[in-house]
Amino acid sequence: MSETEIFFYEFIPYGYSTIEESVALQLLESGNAKLRSKTIMKVVPASVLAPLMKPSDATFLSLDIEGTEYEALNSIDWEVTTPRVICIEEWDGADIQGRIAGLLTEKGYELKERTGLSAIYVHQNWNHAQTVC
Numbered sequence: 001m002s003e004t005e006i007f008f009y010e011f012i013p014y015g016y017s018t019i020e021e022s023v024a025l026q027l028l029e030s031g032n033a034k035l036r037s038k039t040i041m042k043v044v045p046a047s048v049l050a051p052l053m054k055p056s057d058a059t060f061l062s063l064d065i066e067g068t069e070y071e072a073l074n075s076i077d078w079e080v081t082t083p084r085v086i087c088i089e090e091w092d093g094a095d096i097q098g099r100i101a102g103l104l105t106e107k108g109y110e111l112k113e114r115t116g117l118s119a120i121y122v123h124q125n126w127n128h129a130q131t132v133c
Helices: 021-030 046-052 069-074 094-106
Strands: 005-012 034-042 060-063 085-089 109-115 118-123
Touching (some): 005 021, 021 034, 069 085, 069 094, 094 118
Antiparallel strands (some): 005 034, 085 118, 109 118
16 A cells, blocks of 8 residues: 555444544444445545636535544645635544644634534634624
8 A cells, every 4th residue: 555545444334434443443343333345545635626626715615534634634735725614523632623723723714613523614814704694
């Protein structure tokens, strides 16, 4: 397996699916989930998507990618694209929340709301927008 490939562990129920081997092993040992498949997946940086976006700045970016949200954020070329709003799953605890919040704050985002496992950040250029609902 190369540096740009990872294993994806698909579980039943799907909500337990992960790329973390330690999490997969814990789930198997606990009997809380059944492994459906173990697949090699290619990892691509988010920046490769930027040329495909029209307009070049995404209005809304939602990240729920089984524990690799921070890595995905870190792969964005912030000079090319700056989404107005980012909704991101932060379920891994204080460490990952702190890393995600730190990166997004550094990039000009402010935490606006938490909804269950997800957090909603708005870029400072769009903080003036009024709430619609």
